[in-house]
Amino acid sequence: MSVKMDGPALEGFLQEAFPQVAEDFRIEEVAAEQMRVRLVITEKHLRPGGTVSGPSMFALADVALYLMVLARLGPVALAVTTNCNIDFMRKPAAGKDLIGEARLLKLGRSLAVGDVLIRSEGSKAVVARASLTYSIPPSN
């Protein structure tokens, strides 16, 4: 239950595989069943009033758990998101990055499942909660 990719390896993967969004994310912590990812908030993530957009929070949840799966399986695997359920609970604090804390609950042969809590940096209140499922293609 150790990770096959650490933070720098995962950020490198993100740069290569998803260059359009890689700059938005920073990996704060990687552990065997947990991952903490920062969404660096810039103008494009905001909605009028300064709140972070729903799609941006969805993206953070998806990236955080996707990288968690990748950390465990290594870069060969091409996991695909098949389901996301997200609850939006509070307005994020203005001008703060968002921190997504991913927890891997199952890493099976064909499905991975986990959840993510999203908070504004420095705050304990949960802004959004997401659970996601990934389909893992059969290895050859």
Place this chain on the structure above:
Amino acid sequence: MSVKMDGPALEGFLQEAFPQVAEDFRIEEVAAEQMRVRLVITEKHLRPGGTVSGPSMFALADVALYLMVLARLGPVALAVTTNCNIDFMRKPAAGKDLIGEARLLKLGRSLAVGDVLIRSEGSKAVVARASLTYSIPPSN
């Protein structure tokens, strides 16, 4: 952030309000933002092969978080489940009770949100994960 109803009070409420199912559940622990509830497995919860049925796990998740909301609001409130999202991840252990660990993430004026991890007694592996939303009627 203290609870208004403790374990015995909640079990008493269950007996009165939901006599058909009250006997199925035991409250193991009540805290300000957490609740642990046992589903006492009997014949009616099982499917062929000895596995616990999906509706039984749904019921455990719903009861655990419902009681968590009740513990905080007191017995006046009639919260109504509006959404449940549940991931079934592993087969429960045969012949074991299920333990639902509920976590309250938001208790707003009109909505309460939380999630529940379900495990077979004595096991660390998560059998199912659920998140639920309750609508709280306006108090008069």
Place this chain on the structure above:
Amino acid sequence: MSVKMDGPALEGFLQEAFPQVAEDFRIEEVAAEQMRVRLVITEKHLRPGGTVSGPSMFALADVALYLMVLARLGPVALAVTTNCNIDFMRKPAAGKDLIGEARLLKLGRSLAVGDVLIRSEGSKAVVARASLTYSIPPSN
């Protein structure tokens, strides 16, 4: 895109595989991508006030889409529910059966996905809406 099992075949399967609950359900209609299943409401499905319990509605949604998958794949397949998301929207009418209308949206090699609308018999208002995912084991 034709079905491999018709209504009587599916009810027969239900009797053999799930004898505890088979009597609760009647198959009203089977088509290539749609299925209509009735939950015959009895005392055990009710909560105080005469409303149908959440777990009973969950069970109806799960059975309806499960049988839809079975109708297409035939009785060999042992599909397993991996996710259910359900919205409870209205109180069911008192003393009426519930009708679940399942729609198959994807039948892949390893995953099947669909949704179900639940209504009180004779009413157009949707009582609950569910979407479900099934994992289909590799055939030998």
Place this chain on the structure above:
Amino acid sequence: MSVKMDGPALEGFLQEAFPQVAEDFRIEEVAAEQMRVRLVITEKHLRPGGTVSGPSMFALADVALYLMVLARLGPVALAVTTNCNIDFMRKPAAGKDLIGEARLLKLGRSLAVGDVLIRSEGSKAVVARASLTYSIPPSN
């Protein structure tokens, strides 16, 4: 059950309220309980390999049902997305816009619920399915 805002009115609202994303969406059809919205695919929506990103599909689902609620309530209401559940089922066709077909299932005093089917333009296969809940603030 008539709409209070038609297509041009809704597009005008989008321009004013969400100028960052308004250009991405076109309203194809508005009816009392249904809405069809196009996501005009450009470079920013794509992932390597030409597939549309998950957050872009989430955004389409959210905008389509949000506008459906707005069409019914008028521009005064500030509905807030509280939950989204989305199933990703197929890869979208390369180089095609996505069409979201929203269906309003409940428009209550405090909650609105509906679902959205997303397809590549000109295709019948469903690429993604989403259900969403909106909290409607009390009117003064």
